[in-house]
Amino acid sequence: MMQPHDSFWQGCFGYWQKQFIQQNFLLIGYIAWNGYLNTGRGMVVCTVVDTIPSCIDWEVDTLTYDQVFIPQAQVEAYLQVLELQPEVVTTLLNAINTYVPTQAIVLLVLGNGVVDINLLKNLKISPAGCYAQVQHRWAEFQPNLTPQRGTHE
Numbered sequence: 444m445m446q447p448h449d450s451f452w453q454g455c456f457g458y459w460q461k462q463f464i465q466q467n468f469l470l471i472g473y474i475a476w477n478g479y480l481n482t483g484r485g486m487v488v489c490t491v492v493d494t495i496p497s498c499i500d501w502e503v504d505t506l507t508y509d510q511v512f513i514p515q516a517q518v519e520a521y522l523q524v525l526e527l528q529p530e531v532v533t534t535l536l537n538a539i540n541t542y543v544p545t546q547a548i549v550l551l552v553l554g555n556g557v558v559d560i561n562l563l564k565n566l567k568i569s570p571a572g573c574y575a576q577v578q579h580r581w582a583e584f585q586p587n588l589t590p591q592r593g594t595h596e
Contacts, residue, residue: 460552460559463491463508470510472566472573475548478512479570484539485514488521491554508554515539525558538562545569 464471467489475487492507513521518539522532539549547564568576 459554460557460561463489463552463554464550464561464563467508468568469573469577471548471550471563472568472570473577474510474512475544475550476570476574478514479544480574482512482514484542484544485512486518486535486539486549486551487512488551488553491552525553527558531560535560545571 471487471489478485478487488511490509490511492509519532519536522535527535535549535551542549542562542564546566546569547562548566548570550561550563552559552561
């Protein structure tokens with residue numbers, strides 16, 4: 444009997460964010476490092492445009508999403524718009540104050556009416572490494588990037 448992959452089950456049980464992050468990690472890391480180089484600390488926000496189906500096959504399905512880096516000075520105002528609980532905002536602001544940009548990424552994922560906040564650390568590839576790979580393979584990522592997601596230098 445064949446067992447479905449974990450990614451299949453994650454897609455069916457409603458926690459799709461982990462697989463989304465894995466599928467889009469290089470671009471997330473690219474945006475994080477580009478944002479840090481240009482404005483300092485902050486967080487990456489991925490807003491999933493598509494409605495996420497109840498069952499998604501991460502091997503073949505992709506989601507349309509927008510990415511932006513929010514500089515630390517603008518994070519609190521951005522979070523007020525999301526109407527998060529004050530303790531969540533405090534925790535997130537503390538994470539931005541203390542994370543190590545060369546080794547971690549503060550990420551907020553919005554999709555299907557859910558806000559998912561992550562501190563990605565113990566990464567297999569650093570944000571600077573993601574940046575270098577995306578730059579090296581720029582043409583491969585062009586269809587997925589829009590001007591608000593960063594510019595190629």
